Each structure stands twice: as structure tokens, then as C-alpha cells.
Amino acid sequence: MNECNAHPNIDILSYSEVIGLVGDTGDFTARVRRKARFVNEDKCTGCGDCASKCPSKIPNEYNGNLDKRKSIYLPYPQAVPRVMTIDKERCLYLTNGKCGNCKKVCNAGAVDYDMKDSFLDINVAAVIVATGFDLFDPTSMEEYGYGKYANVLTAMEYERMICASGPTMGHLETAPGKEHPKKLAFIQCIGSRDLQHNAYCSSVCCMHAVKEAMLAREHYEDIEPYIFYTDLRAVGKGFEEYTKRAHKEYGIQYIRARPGQITEDAATKKLSIWYDDTVNRKVRKLEADMAVLCTCLVPAKGHEELSRTLNIDIDKDGFFRSIDGVTAPLDSARAGVFLAGYCQSPKDIPESVAQGSGAAARAAEVAGGKSQ
Amino acid sequence: MKQIIRDTKAYYCVECGKCSGYCPVARVNPDFLPRVIVEKSISGFNKDVEEDKELLSRQMIVPCVSLPQK
Numbered sequence: 001m002n003e004c005n006a007h008p009n010i011d012i013l014s015y016s017e018v019i020g021l022v023g024d025t026g027d028f029t030a031r032v033r034r035k036a037r038f039v040n041e042d043k044c045t046g047c048g049d050c051a052s053k054c055p056s057k058i059p060n061e062y063n064g065n066l067d068k069r070k071s072i073y074l075p076y077p078q079a080v081p082r083v084m085t086i087d088k089e090r091c092l093y094l095t096n097g098k099c100g101n102c103k104k105v106c107n108a109g110a111v112d113y114d115m116k117d118s119f120l121d122i123n124v125a126a127v128i129v130a131t132g133f134d135l136f137d138p139t140s141m142e143e144y145g146y147g148k149y150a151n152v153l154t155a156m157e158y159e160r161m162i163c164a165s166g167p168t169m170g171h172l173e174t175a176p177g178k179e180h181p182k183k184l185a186f187i188q189c190i191g192s193r194d195l196q197h198n199a200y201c202s203s204v205c206c207m208h209a210v211k212e213a214m215l216a217r218e219h220y221e222d223i224e225p226y227i228f229y230t231d232l233r234a235v236g237k238g239f240e241e242y243t244k245r246a247h248k249e250y251g252i253q254y255i256r257a258r259p260g261q262i263t264e265d266a267a268t269k270k271l272s273i274w275y276d277d278t279v280n281r282k283v284r285k286l287e288a289d290m291a292v293l294c295t296c297l298v299p300a301k302g303h304e305e306l307s308r309t310l311n312i313d314i315d316k317d318g319f320f321r322s323i324d325g326v327t328a329p330l331d332s333a334r335a336g337v338f339l340a341g342y343c344q345s346p347k348d349i350p351e352s353v354a355q356g357s358g359a360a361a362r363a364a365e366v367a368g369g370k371s372q
Numbered sequence: 373m374k375q376i377i378r379d380t381k382a383y384y385c386v387e388c389g390k391c392s393g394y395c396p397v398a399r400v401n402p403d404f405l406p407r408v409i410v411e412k413s414i415s416g417f418n419k420d421v422e423e424d425k426e427l428l429s430r431q432m433i434v435p436c437v438s439l440p441q442k
Contacts, residue, residue, distance in 0.1 A: 143394060195384060230388045260393025274399065276389030276407050283398045283405065 001080040013120070014081060017302075021127065021310050025336025026366055028124045036115040038086035038094070039072070043110035046074060046082035050102035050111065058090050060167070064157035067167035072102045072111075077165070086111075126336045126363035129310065129320060130356065131303060133342040136191035136198065136296035144190070144293060149264040150175035151271055151290045155186075155208060158292045162215050172216065172223075174289050175269050180220050181289030185273055186213060186227045187259055192296035193230060200317050203346035205294040206233045210246045212292070217250040226253045226286060228275060236348070255286075262291055299343060312337055319345050330359045338362050373418045385410050 005012055013032060020031035054070035062069075062076045071091040072084050092099035093113055103111040135156055138146040146152050151174050153161070164170040172180045186209040191197040206229065213225035232254060234240045246252040257275040264271055273286045299318040307314045312332040313321040320339050322329050329345075330338045340359035341352040377383060391406040392398045398405055413421050 189388070193386060195381075230386055256389075257393060258388035258390040260390050260395065274393045276392030276398070276405060278387060278389045278407065281405060281408060282402065283392055283395075285399075 001078070005080045012081060014083075015085060016120075018127075018306070018309060019119075021337075026125050028127060028336060030122045030124055030127065032120045032122060034118045034120060036088070036117050037083070038088065038091075038111065038113055038115045039084045040110045040112055040115075041081065041083045043108045044083045045108055045110075046084065047107075048074070048084075049105045049107065050084060053101040053105045055099065055101065056090055056092060058087065063160045063167045064154065066157060066160060084110075125367035126338065127310065128338045128340055128356075128359045128363055129306070129312070129332070129343055130340045130359070131300040131306065131343040133297040134300050136298050138190050138293050138295050141190065141197075143261045144187070144259075144291070145262050145264060146293060149262065149269070149271065149291075151181075151264075151269055152262060153290065153292050155205070155212065155292055155294045158212060159208075162212070162219065170219065172219065172290065180223065182222060182224060183286070183288040183290075184213070184216055184223055184225045185271075185286060185288040185291045186225065186294055187273075187291060188227065188229045188294050189258060190293040190295045191298075194296075198296050198298060198317060200346060201233065202297045203233070204297065204348045207236075207239060207242070207348070209292075209294050210234075210243050210252065213252045214246050214250050217252070224251070224253070226255055226288070228255050228257050228259055228273075230256075230258050236350075297342065297346060303343065310334065310337055312339075319343065330355060330362055336366050373413060373422070377414055382410055382414050385414060387411055 004010055013034060015037050016032050016034045018030050019033050021028055023029050050072045051070045051074075054072050056071040057068040058071060059065035060067050060069040071087045073087065074082065074084060086094065086102070088094045100113075103113065135154065138144060138154065144152060146154070158172075160166040161168050161172055162170055172184075174181050188205055188209060189201075192200060192202045192205070209227050209229075213227055216223050216225050232243060234243045243254075247254065255275065256278050259273045259275040261274045262271050263274070271288045271291050273288055273291060275284060275286065276282070277284050299314075303314060303318055303320070307320065310332075312334050315321045320332060320343050322339055322344060323331050323333055325345075330340060332339050338359040340355040341347070344355070347355070387407060387410075389407045391410070392408075395404075395406050409421055412418075
């Protein structure tokens with residue numbers, strides 16, 4: 001990302017959104033709203049003095065809300081560009097007119113509470129949409145008790161917890177007592193392959209669950225990871241071998257079942273996972289210390305609005321529709337607007353990278369005046 | 373039976389077992405598995421299901437709230 005930011009031909013407009021696109025392929029005019037971040041991008045050095053003096057404490061979205069951030073913040077340490085932003089809905093000064101600490105301590109004089117949204121018109125030859133995905137919120141699936149039971153996490157929360165730079169410095173902590181779990185269960189297809197939520201398969205969860213289960217074993221010798229799967233979809237080069245290796249070398253147990261319910265012992269906070277062992281046709285219960293819900297990946301928030309702005313179609317699942325899924329997966333119905341990555345359909349990182357390169361090539365054809 | 377399958381869209385069943393895992397009856401009665409009932413119905417073993425004494429003897433079947441492919 002830093003390399004991209006430093007490239008002389010690339011301008012990154014962060015904290016901005018496209019609000020209009022007029023014109024035709026090869027000659028579009030895109031109207032961009034640059035949202036006020038209340039910090040001057042040219043002056044801010046990203047030193048973080050302001051954040052250390054900010055009194056507010058807000059759940060940190062980047063760390064799965066497991067720790068707190070400030071109102072003036074960098075979303076995460078490697079964020080590009082390295083410029084602070086003020087969360088205007090939470091900032092004490094912007095909401096109540098009190099505080100003003102960040103402006104006082106900023107040596108660069110970058111904080112500007114009077115900043116307003118600005119608008120920019122850019123002439124572009126082609127547009128590539130790569131808005132990615134958001135995570136499905138499993139709170140509505142009451143049978144799993146997410147949000148109610150302390151030891152039921154989403155895969156993203158688990159991922160941040162086991163990351164060495166995450167909120168617990170890489171330690172898995174269960175409630176109460178913060179010990180690491182002995183039995184760890186991953187539950188696949190939460191909100192995906194489910195006609196009540198999303199009918200499609202998210203395509204990446206089987207593999208990330210296996211990876212996360214292996215990580216747990218690397219951190220703790222005595223942990224027993226279980227993966228409850230509907231169909232273990234290890235489609236890709238070396239993926240099948242990887243799932244086999246996880247079982248052989250890391251002792252990860254695969255159980256073919258979609259659990260029906262999780263119950264919690266109120267005193268010990270231990271979980272009972274009820275499932276139909278579909279191989280042996282028996283209803284069983286697994287006592288686990290932590291359950292990780294591998295939630296569905298859904299199109300990024302605002303995709304419907306963006307589809308109207310850009311005048312491109314979305315399909316029944318909310319992904320941007322390409323004119324032909326087989327022969328033209330990168331082309332939207334509007335000539336000159338291309339699609340890449342998860343916004344177009346579920347896919348993993350290598351496929352997204354390939355689509356990114358492909359979309360760049362298609363855009364270069366238009367920009368070079370050799371369209372079709 | 374075919375009509376029931378069509379109405380309930382039971383042919384979407386992925387046999388994941390979520391129904392049985394949620395079912396309170398299945399936890400106490402090892403012979404009662406909703407998933408197996410659906411599995412039998414959609415794979416043509418209608419008779420087994422229609423004559424299932426366990427199923428017929430049940431005065432009150434808890435309305436299923438969790439069948440994911442409903």
C-alpha cells in the first residue's frame with residue numbers, strides 16, 4: 001500500500017466517496033465527496049500525540065470491538081495515508097464544543113475543527129469498482145447466542161485476538177478468568193448457504209477456519225480444535241492437502257454437522273454445542289470453552305447506493321452484476337466501468353488479485369483509446 | 373408427500389443437521405431425527421416416513437424454528 005501511495009502516477013483519495021458519474025467510456029466525469037476529516041492531510045505527520053491526549057473511548061472496529069480507540073484515530077497502524085481522522089459523531093468538541101485537546105497538542109497545527117466536506121470533479125477514462133465485503137452480523141441468529149454469551153466470537157474477533165499486534169497480544173482469552181480455551185469449536189456457514197439469510201457460499205470460510213484452527217495449535221499445545229462443517233469446500237491448488245495436513249499434523253477434528261444450538265453454563269461460561277452427527281446419525285453435545293462463528297461475507301455497506309450512482313446492476317445477493325459471468329466477469333453493464341474482487345462475487349485473495357490485474361488491463365484498453 | 377416437499381421447499385435441504393441439533397425431542401429420543409425424516413422423504417422413502425410410529429405417535433411436534441433451508 002505504501003508503494004502504491006508513493007507512486008508518482010497514483011493519487012489516493014481516502015475518506016472520500018463517488019457521488020456521481022456522468023459521461024461515457026473514455027471520458028467520464030466523476031464527482032467525489034471528500035469527507036471532512038478535520039485534520040489537514042498535508043500537515044499531519046501521523047505522530048499520534050493527539051490520540052494520546054484524546055479522552056474518549058470508543059469500541060475499536062478494526063479489532064472486532066475488543067478494545068478501545070479514540071475519537072481522533074488511525075484505523076490501524078499501517079493505514080495509508082498515515083493521517084489522523086476525527087470521528088465527528090463521537091468527538092467531544094464537535095458534538096458539545098468541549099475539550100479541544102487534540103488541537104492544543106498538535107505540533108504540526110493540522111487539526112481544523114471548521115473543515116467542511118469538499119467536492120472534486122475528476123475526468124477519468126474508466127472506473128474500477130472494488131468495494132469488497134462486510135461481515136454478516138450473527139446477532140439475529142439467537143440459537144448461537146452471539147452477543148449474549150461471552151465465549152462466542154466471530155471469526156474476525158478471533159483473528160484479531162490471536163494476532164500478536166491485536167488487543168490481547170496474541171493470547172486467546174475466555175471468560176471468566178482469561179485462561180486459554182482447551183476445546184475450541186469453529187462453526188461454518190453462519191448466515192451463508194442458508195435461505196433465511198444468504199443463499200450463497202462465502203467461499204473463503206472453510207480455508208480460513210482451518211488456518212485459524214492451526215494457528216491455535218501453534219500457540220497452545222494442549223488445545224483441541226474442532227471444525228463443524230456443512231461441506232468442507234477446499235477448492236484450489238493445495239487446499240485439499242492443507243486440510244488433510246491440519247488433521248494429521250495438528251490434530252484438528254472435522255465434524256460434519258451444522259450445530260443447532262449453543263447453550264451456556266451461567267456460572268462457568270462453558271458452552272454446550274448441540275449437533276446432529278450426520279455421519280453417525282446421533283444427536284451429540286460438545287462441551288467447548290470457546291466457539292468461533294465463521295460468518296458469511298456480504299457485499300459492502302452502501303453497495304445499493306453505489307449501484308445507483310454508477311448506474312450498474314446488482315444481482316439478487318447484492319453483488320455487482322457483470323454482463324457475462326463466464327466470458328466477461330470484469331465488465332459491468334455500463335461500458336467503461338469494471339468490477340474486481342469480492343464486490344462482484346465471493347472469491348479468495350488469489351482470485352481477487354487476478355481480477356484486479358484483469359480489470360486494470362481492461363481499463364488500460366479504454367484509457368489507451370483501443371476499447372473493444 | 374410430493375406436495376409437502378414442494379410447499380416446504382424441502383428439496384433445498386443440504387442435510388446439515390441443524391434441525392436435529394436444535395430439536396429438543398431428538399436430545400432425549402435417539403430414534404427421532406428430523407434430518408433423517410427429511411432425508412428419507414426427499415429421497416423417495418415416503419412409506420418409511422408415512423408409517424413412522426415415532427412420528428405419528430407424537431401428539432405435539434414442536435414447530436421447527438431453525439431449519440436453515442426453510
